[in-house]
Amino acid sequence: MLIQTKVVTQIIVSGARTDKQGFLPITLMLEDVEANAGRISITHDGETWNGYWGSMGCNSIAQFFVNESASYLSGNLGAPPYGEYDLKGTRKYAVEVLKERKAQREIDHATRMRLQVAVSAGMHDPMAEHELMTEVFGPDWPQFCKQKPTDRYLHFMELIKVVQSALRQHLNLTPTVYNAA
Numbered sequence: 001m002l003i004q005t006k007v008v009t010q011i012i013v014s015g016a017r018t019d020k021q022g023f024l025p026i027t028l029m030l031e032d033v034e035a036n037a038g039r040i041s042i043t044h045d046g047e048t049w050n051g052y053w054g055s056m057g058c059n060s061i062a063q064f065f066v067n068e069s070a071s072y073l074s075g076n077l078g079a080p081p082y083g084e085y086d087l088k089g090t091r092k093y094a095v096e097v098l099k100e101r102k103a104q105r106e107i108d109h110a111t112r113m114r115l116q117v118a119v120s121a122g123m124h125d126p127m128a129e130h131e132l133m134t135e136v137f138g139p140d141w142p143q144f145c146k147q148k149p150t151d152r153y154l155h156f157m158e159l160i161k162v163v164q165s166a167l168r169q170h171l172n173l174t175p176t177v178y179n180a181a
Contacts, residue, residue, distance in 0.1 A: 010030075021155070023159065023162055024045050026159070029043075036054075037052075037053065037054045038060070039061065040061050042077065051078075071157075081153065082153050083153075084149075085146075087124065093144065093146055094115075094119045094136050097136060097137060099112070115136055119136060126141070
């Protein structure tokens, strides 16, 4: 039997704020697994996200975490889903597509106006308006539906920035309390 002892660093961050929101206490568990490999666990508001990197390019998970982009880190940590259907964005794009199709003579003026009125009045649920979406965008219409980030995803991205700031302070890279600009 082989028994190993690992050193894990626990950091508790409290009182963190950004311009958009305050945060409940955040618990970080950092483990430098071996040279160039590490893992982090972030616990906040009853949820935990874990990430492992086996080739960090440095020997400290904290140093690695502060130097990476929030979007890259979020992918490895299992971020909440990014998007939700953007009704306003899809309607706006549909109007642009209809103008372009009219300019390219794919549709006539009457068809463009009929579809534009239908787009303005409808398009609440693209699945329910399958025929309209197909008539405006074509058979591959789902790829043209616009997405916007969810509040949960945006909150998660702010959380990563708070964690990065706390780790900078922990590493003595920034001696101030986090307050995002």
